[in-house]
Amino acid sequence: MITxxxxxxHRIRDLVNRRQPAPTGTIGIGDDCAVYRIAEGRYGLFSTxxxxxxxxxxxxxxxxxxxxxxxxASNISDIYAxxxxxxxxxxxxxxxxxxxxxxxxDLYDGMIxxxxxxxxxxxxxxxxxxxxxxxxxxxxxxxxAPVMRSxxxxxxxxxxxxxxxxxxxxxxxxxxxxxxxxxxxxCAKHLRPEPFEGVDKLxxxxxxxxxxxxxxxxxxxxxxxxxxxxxxxxxxxxxIPVPGEVERFCAAHSRDALMYALGxxxxxxxxxxxxxxxxxxxxxxIGKIIPDGKFIIINNxxxxxxxxxxxxxxxxxxxxxx
Amino acid sequence: MITxxxxxxHRIRDLVNRRQPAPTGTIGIGDDCAVYRIAEGRYGLFSTxxxxxxxxxxxxxxxxxxxxxxxxASNISDIYAxxxxxxxxxxxxxxxxxxxxxxxxDLYDGMIxxxxxxxxxxxxxxxxxxxxxxxxxxxxxxxxAPVMRSxxxxxxxxxxxxxxxxxxxxxxxxxxxxxxxxxxxxCAKHLRPEPFEGVDKLxxxxxxxxxxxxxxxxxxxxxxxxxxxxxxxxxxxxxIPVPGEVERFCAAHSRDALMYALGxxxxxxxxxxxxxxxxxxxxxxIGKIIPDGKFIIINNxxxxxxxxxxxxxxxxxxxxxx
Numbered sequence: 104m105i106t107x108x109x110x111x112x113h114r115i116r117d118l119v120n121r122r123q124p125a126p127t128g129t130i131g132i133g134d135d136c137a138v139y140r141i142a143e144g145r146y147g148l149f150s151t152x153x154x155x156x157x158x159x160x161x162x163x164x165x166x167x168x169x170x171x172x173x174x175x176a177s178n179i180s181d182i183y184a185x186x187x188x189x190x191x192x193x194x195x196x197x198x199x200x201x202x203x204x205x206x207x208x209d210l211y212d213g214m215i216x217x218x219x220x221x222x223x224x225x226x227x228x229x230x231x232x233x234x235x236x237x238x239x240x241x242x243x244x245x246x247x248a249p250v251m252r253s254x255x256x257x258x259x260x261x262x263x264x265x266x267x268x269x270x271x272x273x274x275x276x277x278x279x280x281x282x283x284x285x286x287x288x289x290c291a292k293h294l295r296p297e298p299f300e301g302v303d304k305l306x307x308x309x310x311x312x313x314x315x316x317x318x319x320x321x322x323x324x325x326x327x328x329x330x331x332x333x334x335x336x337x338x339x340x341x342x343i344p345v346p347g348e349v350e351r352f353c354a355a356h357s358r359d360a361l362m363y364a365l366g367x368x369x370x371x372x373x374x375x376x377x378x379x380x381x382x383x384x385x386x387x388x389i390g391k392i393i394p395d396g397k398f399i400i401i402n403n404x405x406x407x408x409x410x411x412x413x414x415x416x417x418x419x420x421x422x423x424x425x
Numbered sequence: 426m427i428t429x430x431x432x433x434x435h436r437i438r439d440l441v442n443r444r445q446p447a448p449t450g451t452i453g454i455g456d457d458c459a460v461y462r463i464a465e466g467r468y469g470l471f472s473t474x475x476x477x478x479x480x481x482x483x484x485x486x487x488x489x490x491x492x493x494x495x496x497x498a499s500n501i502s503d504i505y506a507x508x509x510x511x512x513x514x515x516x517x518x519x520x521x522x523x524x525x526x527x528x529x530x531d532l533y534d535g536m537i538x539x540x541x542x543x544x545x546x547x548x549x550x551x552x553x554x555x556x557x558x559x560x561x562x563x564x565x566x567x568x569x570a571p572v573m574r575s576x577x578x579x580x581x582x583x584x585x586x587x588x589x590x591x592x593x594x595x596x597x598x599x600x601x602x603x604x605x606x607x608x609x610x611x612c613a614k615h616l617r618p619e620p621f622e623g624v625d626k627l628x629x630x631x632x633x634x635x636x637x638x639x640x641x642x643x644x645x646x647x648x649x650x651x652x653x654x655x656x657x658x659x660x661x662x663x664x665i666p667v668p669g670e671v672e673r674f675c676a677a678h679s680r681d682a683l684m685y686a687l688g689x690x691x692x693x694x695x696x697x698x699x700x701x702x703x704x705x706x707x708x709x710x711i712g713k714i715i716p717d718g719k720f721i722i723i724n725n726x727x728x729x730x731x732x733x734x735x736x737x738x739x740x741x742x743x744x745x746x747x
Contacts, residue, residue: 113550115533121549122537126512126551139513139565141463151563153517153551190448191690195475204433211437215444222599225441226459229475229561230433239517239551239561241473243461257526325569364580 135184150181156236170212180298182244184316255313255332259376261390265308266344268363311375338390472503478558493535503622504566506638519555577635577654581698584710588666592684635695660712
């Protein structure tokens with residue numbers, strides 16, 4: 104029985120690495136993108152993501168156009184997370200017989216809505232019949248200097264490009280049927296998440312040592328940087344930006360805004376480390392890389408952090424078992 | 426209601442072309458691969474394929490290792506069909522909770538079995554939970570000179586690199602439970618199809634004007650060349666090579682071997698056109714491109730050919746309706 108996505112991914116990664124030594128200039132499984140050296144100072148970036156109806160989007164509150172948008176956004180964000188420029192996308196879709204051709208066109212319109220905003224061209228794909236809607240998008244981009252997850256070192260500062268938490272609140276409200284009346288921004292954030300634009304300006308300003316996009320949650324994704332870099336982190340709770348709607352909601356319902364900020368996935372802000380200390384730049388300084396351990400400083404207390412990420416397999420199996 | 430894969434693909438293609446003009450040097454939807462100009466005389470090739478349990482493979486007679494092999498073979502073949510060298514693969518898998526981690530490893534072992542035979546490195550991917558097993562593989566290759574589907578012209582000769590028909594017979598026998606005792610080669614051909622190796626030698630010998638791999642059936646794929654090239658074809662039935670097992674089976678069961686040869690998909694032989702007439706080369710001369718119409722010469726009679734291809738949507742819906 105599949106027990107956890109992370110364990111399985113590690114086994115697959117070990118298998119591939121054992122049976123297939125990576126060709127020169129190629130960096131494989133274990134980052135936002137695979138990196139392929141095209142020429143001196145020119146690298147191809149590849150990423151692929153699969154979204155399945157019911158697990159990654161729910162058509163009871165998410166339109167097909169939004170489903171398309173969300174899936175494309177997730178892939179484009181992976182390219183930005185490597186300091187890349189996204190160029191081409193390839194879309195495989197498993198389509199249920201019950202949905203109409205017009206619905207399928209809506210789905211593709213949503214993907215194109217997002218793709219064209221970011222200069223991405225849908226250059227190919229495949230369509231097959233499926234019981235549930237399945238979208239698998241592969242994306243290709245290029246960069247002159249890839250930023251990996253593995254480059255962080257103790258003493259580096261941790262930055263995030265914007266507030267997090269809105270997508271999780273939006274999801275909760277949409278799932279509960281509370282809709283998008285009062286917390287419209289959070290609902291929109293969940294339905295049409297926007298990849299972070301301007302990574303080239305960011306890298307020029309900060310010279311990041313490691314970078315990732317927030318797709319599974321701030322702490323879960325920070326853990327990946329730490330795992331690949333062999334280090335730990337210390338986050339300053341009061342420095343982590345939270346959207347106004349999340350603060351209002353949490354105040355009104357006695358909830359913890361920090362939980363949203365740390366656990367919310369599909370945010371697509373960039374999370375990165377840098378040797379430079381920049382207090383008032385284009386990103387928020389939220390912590391520091393340390394040799395070992397994971398801590399959050401809350402009201403001057405240094406408390407051990409728990410991984411608040413979203414493990415698709417475990418949570419989905421839990422749902423099935425419920 | 427989805428009525429036919431080809432219609433839907435045309436609508437998607439029209440939508441993409443209308444909303445997104447292809448960037449310079451990029452050739453999009455409508456060939457085995459998308460082509461991206463990296464530099465003078467160097468092109469990136471991209472292809473993606475989705476396989477779903479029940480539609481593309483049946484785990485009642487196909488092992489997970491074979492399912493992995495088959496899916497990888499289909500993608501690698503797309504690169505060869507463009508005169509390319511396959512380099513990197515990216516695997517997204519939707520995995521049912523009911524199958525064990527060891528089964529998943531078997532699936533990946535099958536993909537690697539095929540990948541390493543053809544010099545392909547699995548460089549990334551995604552795994553998610555799914556009700557049915559879904560495999561989406563994207564592949565990247567390169568070529569100095571892509572051969573498109575669109576270059577055929579009246580007067581060109583039509584060639585195929587080997588016999589076809591075995592995969593369809595293998596499928597029938599496996600589905601009926603007749604197994605792989607008497608017709609072992611055909612069953613193996615279906616379970617572990619082999620992409621055609623040596624395309625560089627082939628293009629040096631024949632200078633193909635158009636090329637495709639046989640994934641949906643000889644006539645169905647030839648129709649694609651004709652559609653993209655704006656022409657017709659004439660096939661010589663007696664010149665089309667058929668595997669010995671298919672001939673034996675057809676003789677014993679009063680079946681038509683030509684039907685298998687023309688209709689069998691997932692063969693992964695290359696089908697191409699050339700201005701050169703080579704009678705005893707490394708491929709079989711099976712016909713000629715004509716300005717218009719589709720004909721098969723059988724016993725000196727010129728009969729109109731029907732598209733014997735396999736339309737996933739229609740056939741699957743038919744199955745559901747049955």
